[in-house]
Amino acid sequence: MGRGCYILPGKDWRYIRHPSYDCHAKRFIGLRQRFKTFVTSSIVQKGFDLLKAEISAQKIRLHDATSAEHNAESSTFHANSMTFQQTMRQRELKKWLNAPDYEHDLRIANDLRYEGTCGWLSRRQPYIDLGMSSSSLFLYIHGIPGSGKTVLSSWIINDLRNVPGTALLLYHYFKDTDANKRTPLSAVRSFIDQLHDYLRHTHSPLLADLELNLEKASLDRSGHVGYAHLWNIFSPSAAALASLL
Numbered sequence: 001m002g003r004g005c006y007i008l009p010g011k012d013w014r015y016i017r018h019p020s021y022d023c024h025a026k027r028f029i030g031l032r033q034r035f036k037t038f039v040t041s042s043i044v045q046k047g048f049d050l051l052k053a054e055i056s057a058q059k060i061r062l063h064d065a066t067s068a069e070h071n072a073e074s075s076t077f078h079a080n081s082m083t084f085q086q087t088m089r090q091r092e093l094k095k096w097l098n099a100p101d102y103e104h105d106l107r108i109a110n111d112l113r114y115e116g117t118c119g120w121l122s123r124r125q126p127y128i129d130l131g132m133s134s135s136s137l138f139l140y141i142h143g144i145p146g147s148g149k150t151v152l153s154s155w156i157i158n159d160l161r162n163v164p165g166t167a168l169l170l171y172h173y174f175k176d177t178d179a180n181k182r183t184p185l186s187a188v189r190s191f192i193d194q195l196h197d198y199l200r201h202t203h204s205p206l207l208a209d210l211e212l213n214l215e216k217a218s219l220d221r222s223g224h225v226g227y228a229h230l231w232n233i234f235s236p237s238a239a240a241l242a243s244l245l
Helices: 021-097 102-112 119-123 125-132 149-161 184-201 206-218 227-244
Strands: none
Touching: 021 184, 021 206, 102 149, 102 184, 119 125, 119 149, 184 206, 184 227, 206 227
């Protein structure tokens, strides 16, 4: 006979619980419930830890993304600000330089020229030499007023622009009836303006020096910034560009 039951004699055998069974059963049920609760709590805790770790990782990724976006926006803002300041500076320099509207003069001369005319010049040896020579040459065209020198000059400008290897061509139209176009000073202003546009469009490192020299000249309060002063600004920049082409 075990400790947990009694065997009664006779035909009616019955299992009789030990008097402490109910107490042990309750304790067992309580332990089982607590074990289930512990297991459940452990699973929940593990899931919570995983969720917490994922949230921390998401925070780090979000911080990194926000920092990267902020840095990109800051860089873009700085670049835009520098570009805006440079643009405003260039506008002020152009306003001070006050170059004649040489492009307008060229358009008018082109409109006056009939299609197919002026081509005869391309067959003249002096003009051929001008386009082929690597040294400095002058082509002097003269005529009475109204003979077509301006129109012929417009043809020359357009033709030389199409010559292979021509990087920059500077021009100026002298007009005796226009005080802003008839002096050597007006010509050098035109040259500097065209040179500045070329250096700016090609992002040349020579642009900074040219703008610095122009800015210094613009701050001269004596009012004596004349042809010689501007030529001394233009000539070194043009020579430096020529050495790079």
